[in-house]
Amino acid sequence: xxxxxxxxxxxxxxxxxxxxxxxxxxxxxxxxxxxxxxxxxxxxxxxxxxxxxxxxxxxxxxxxxxxxxxxxxxxxxxxxxxxxxxxxxxxxxxxxxxxxxxxxxxxxxxxxxxxxxx
Numbered sequence: 001x002x003x004x005x006x007x008x009x010x011x012x013x014x015x016x017x018x019x020x021x022x023x024x025x026x027x028x029x030x031x032x033x034x035x036x037x038x039x040x041x042x043x044x045x046x047x048x049x050x051x052x053x054x055x056x057x058x059x060x061x062x063x064x065x066x067x068x069x070x071x072x073x074x075x076x077x078x079x080x081x082x083x084x085x086x087x088x089x090x091x092x093x094x095x096x097x098x099x100x101x102x103x104x105x106x107x108x109x110x111x112x113x114x115x116x117x118x
Contacts, residue, residue, distance in 0.1 A: 018064045024095070025063050032056050035106060042113040052109060055102035062098050066091040 002010075018025045035052060044052070069091040073084045 014064065018067055022063070022067050025060070025067070028059055028063055028099075032060070038110060042110065042117070044109065044113070048109045051105050055098070055105050059095065059098045059102050062095045066095050 019029055035056065039049060039052060070088050073087055077084055
């Protein structure tokens with residue numbers, strides 16, 4: 001059995017890999033930075049930060065799970081298989097679904113601030 005410290009090191013390596021090597025994670029990271037900066041610029045209330053941070057965590061976590069599923073499927077088979085195709089598409093769809101809902105939540109939070117700014 002591995003130590004708790006080893007478990008955390010492996011998990012951290014996974015997070016670092018996702019942010020440094022995965023194209024879509026880089027896109028999510030860029031949007032995440034823009035949202036956090038905008039949150040500070042508009043002076044969001046604590047109650048507005050909570051849904052933003054939760055949706056960021058959800059999208060990033062799902063993107064990492066999607067990467068893991070895609071990697072595992074690619075490890076198991078290089079040939080076309082309907083179940084492999086379905087697994088990869090459904091995992092990617094989960095990320096897209098979460099990202100779209102995160103966008104809606106972001107608009108609900110930021111639009112009043114943007115409108116009052118102008």
